[in-house]
Amino acid sequence: MTSQPPETPEAATPATAPATDVLRAEHMGKRFGAVTALVDVNLRLAKGEVLGLLGDNGAGKSTLLKILCGFQQQDSGTLMVNGEEVLLRSVDHARSLGIDAVYQDLALINQLSVYHNMFLNREELRWPLLNNRAMRKTAREHLDAMGVNIPSVDVEVARLSGGQRQAIAIARAVYSDAKILLLDEPLAAMGAKEVAIILDLIRDLKRRGDVSIIIIAHNYGQALEVCDRINLLQHGMITLDKKSKDTSVAELNDIVVAEYRRALQERQRT
Amino acid sequence: MSNTTERSGMLAGLPGDGPGGTGNGTLDRLLRGAGVFGRQREATVFVVAAALLLYFGLTNPSTFGSRINAIDLLSEIAAPIIIIAIGEVLLLICGEIDLSVGFIFACSPFVMFYLNEYFGVPALLAIIISLAFGVLCGWINGFLTVTLGLPSFITTLGTGFILAGFALYTSHAESKTIPPATIGYGDWIGTGPWSQFIWAVILVVIFHIVLTRTSWGLHTIATGDNQLGAREAGIKVGRIKYGNFMITGFLGALVGLQVAFYNNTIDPLAGGYTPMFYSITAAVIGGTAMLGGSGTILGAFLGAIALSTLIDGFDIVGITANVLPIIFGGAILIAMIANVQLARLRAKGRT
Numbered sequence: 001m002t003s004q005p006p007e008t009p010e011a012a013t014p015a016t017a018p019a020t021d022v023l024r025a026e027h028m029g030k031r032f033g034a035v036t037a038l039v040d041v042n043l044r045l046a047k048g049e050v051l052g053l054l055g056d057n058g059a060g061k062s063t064l065l066k067i068l069c070g071f072q073q074q075d076s077g078t079l080m081v082n083g084e085e086v087l088l089r090s091v092d093h094a095r096s097l098g099i100d101a102v103y104q105d106l107a108l109i110n111q112l113s114v115y116h117n118m119f120l121n122r123e124e125l126r127w128p129l130l131n132n133r134a135m136r137k138t139a140r141e142h143l144d145a146m147g148v149n150i151p152s153v154d155v156e157v158a159r160l161s162g163g164q165r166q167a168i169a170i171a172r173a174v175y176s177d178a179k180i181l182l183l184d185e186p187l188a189a190m191g192a193k194e195v196a197i198i199l200d201l202i203r204d205l206k207r208r209g210d211v212s213i214i215i216i217a218h219n220y221g222q223a224l225e226v227c228d229r230i231n232l233l234q235h236g237m238i239t240l241d242k243k244s245k246d247t248s249v250a251e252l253n254d255i256v257v258a259e260y261r262r263a264l265q266e267r268q269r270t
Numbered sequence: 271m272s273n274t275t276e277r278s279g280m281l282a283g284l285p286g287d288g289p290g291g292t293g294n295g296t297l298d299r300l301l302r303g304a305g306v307f308g309r310q311r312e313a314t315v316f317v318v319a320a321a322l323l324l325y326f327g328l329t330n331p332s333t334f335g336s337r338i339n340a341i342d343l344l345s346e347i348a349a350p351i352i353i354i355a356i357g358e359v360l361l362l363i364c365g366e367i368d369l370s371v372g373f374i375f376a377c378s379p380f381v382m383f384y385l386n387e388y389f390g391v392p393a394l395l396a397i398i399i400s401l402a403f404g405v406l407c408g409w410i411n412g413f414l415t416v417t418l419g420l421p422s423f424i425t426t427l428g429t430g431f432i433l434a435g436f437a438l439y440t441s442h443a444e445s446k447t448i449p450p451a452t453i454g455y456g457d458w459i460g461t462g463p464w465s466q467f468i469w470a471v472i473l474v475v476i477f478h479i480v481l482t483r484t485s486w487g488l489h490t491i492a493t494g495d496n497q498l499g500a501r502e503a504g505i506k507v508g509r510i511k512y513g514n515f516m517i518t519g520f521l522g523a524l525v526g527l528q529v530a531f532y533n534n535t536i537d538p539l540a541g542g543y544t545p546m547f548y549s550i551t552a553a554v555i556g557g558t559a560m561l562g563g564s565g566t567i568l569g570a571f572l573g574a575i576a577l578s579t580l581i582d583g584f585d586i587v588g589i590t591a592n593v594l595p596i597i598f599g600g601a602i603l604i605a606m607i608a609n610v611q612l613a614r615l616r617a618k619g620r621t
Contacts (some may be wrong), residue, residue, distance in 0.1 A: 091505065107499055109492045111563045116488055129483045194340040 001100030022047050022212045028077035035065040039236035048209040053216045060236045069101035088255035098179035107169040110158035158175030163194030181213045199226050220249045312569045319576035326583035334586045349580035350467035350525045353569040355549035356477045357518025365421040365494040365562035369557045370430035374522035375541030376437040379530035386449040393451040404523025405516045412512035434475045437538040446536040460528030478567045494562030
């Protein structure tokens with residue numbers, strides 16, 4: 001997991017090198033039987049960038065995410081990771097390249113403590129036993145360093161709020177050396193205070209500069225708040241690619257509302 | 271712990287609400303210890319078991335309190351339930367169940383008998399193979415459940431019937447006497463008055479540590495709590511389930527040998543559903559959720575003691591055997607209700 005491929009020169013020269021794409025998808029297509037989920041997706045992610053992937057239900061966001069994290073394979077198109085073409089065979093394969101997806105509800109084990117979750121399947125051992133002391137200490141240090149506030153790393157994850165759980169899932173991915181984070185609806189069903197926790201965490205990661213992030217989101221306002229760039233996915237294609245400062249909630253809304261209108265008119269015609 | 275937990279919900283993310291007590295080692299540890307003790311589901315069952323023991327001991331000091339009865343209660347009645355419950359707890363935690371373990375219990379001494387008597391396999395090897403037979407049965411349960419995707423309830427219902435038939439058919443439904451060559455080893459396994467209980471205690475200690483202090487235990491909990499999440503984290507969920515079926519099979523075979531040596535008889539009708547259901551009852555009374563993800567072996571141990579005390583105590587008090595199941599069923603339900611409700615009250619007191 002910790003084995004970063006050696007072909008990442010960016011790691012050594014962060015400031016001087018021009019913004020390089022850590023991830024680049026070209027002409028990605030994916031069909032499920034008669035349904036075409038992705039038609040022709042072109043997407044790039046620069047090092048240290050936070051990209052917001054927006055789109056309606058059924059636009060293909062989930063499919064794209066599953067392909068990018070190695071859970072499914074595309075039918076057509078190519079994927080470049082750190083400038084090298086790869087076909088992600090599995091989630092483990094993607095993870096070995098530093099790509100890690102964080103799902104809101106699937107990631108954590110509720111009945112285990114925060115530090116056991118942080119170290120799940122990477123436990124530190126004093127063979128044959130768990131080295132709980134070391135894991136507790138490292139987890140606390142790592143969460144402190146990332147600015148994640150929780151009362152104690154001994155608390156069962158079930159007792160934490162949605163924002164805290166999400167923060168821990170992200171911290172865990174970062175701790176496991178993820179360089180490209182795919183966050184699936186990290187802000188869904190959260191209160192304002194919770195959203196603030198995650199937005200803060202993402203900003204902190206942005207400041208560090210070594211982690212690139214794709215955020216899948218529904219809420220345009222929140223996405224514009226934290227993302228450098230916005231991609232809008234419609235009908236399996238990216239229909240808008242703008243810097244956050246060059247677009248607005250109103251513009252994004254208009255595009256999607258126009259789409260609804262078109263769909264409505266089509267229905268009325270038939 | 272209760273305070274900080276509540277505060278975290280309200281003040282999440284605000285500065286100053288930093289990680290609890292990093293700078294205050296001793297106090298932190300004390301608080302954590304107190305919190306952990308207060309949280310122990312075992313505490314309730316411990317009180318129930320101790321109260322039952324006290325009650326029967328004080329009301330019937332000469333009979334219930336005798337050494338002979340202590341052996342009956344702990345070695346004969348409780349030990350098989352305890353040992354099988356260890357396996358069931360592990361399985362229930364990772365979201366499975368084994369109904370066949372009582373029939374592995376019935377078969378394993380026959381395997382030893384046939385190998386030694388009919389095939390001339392040396393006694394020690396015959397014993398080891400009969401234990402391995404239990405592991406193999408567990409593997410088959412794992413294969414059918416994990417690899418072929420049957421629900422474990424059905425898997426082990428099926429394998430249980432087959433094993434029951436195996437014991438009856440091959441023995442012509444007749445009991446056998448323990449082969450003389452194996453008797454020397456039997457002393458180590460179950461012949462002595464206390465040996466079964468000592469085994470039970472040793473196994474409880476070992477598997478309590480396995481469950482709470484090793485990666486295997488952590489992964490077992492993760493598998494039962496959130497199988498998808500566990501798989502996401504790279505845990506080989508299938509391997510965990512296979513392993514716990516095999517542990518349960520091994521324990522079932524061990525109990526089978528113990529009981530056979532203790533009685534100096536191999537009975538095709540030994541084991542069966544009763545000890546299995548008792549051990550699941552013990553596990554549940556001890557705080558193992560049937561939903562997966564939570565459970566304790568210490569709790570199951572105490573649950574088995576409470577259960578065995580009821581069985582033994584009713585017997586000694588002389589309640590007619592015909593009513594016993596009614597009282598027994600009622601007692602189980604009351605113990606369960608008390609446990610569940612107390613846990614609910616404790617949870618309410620905390621938040």
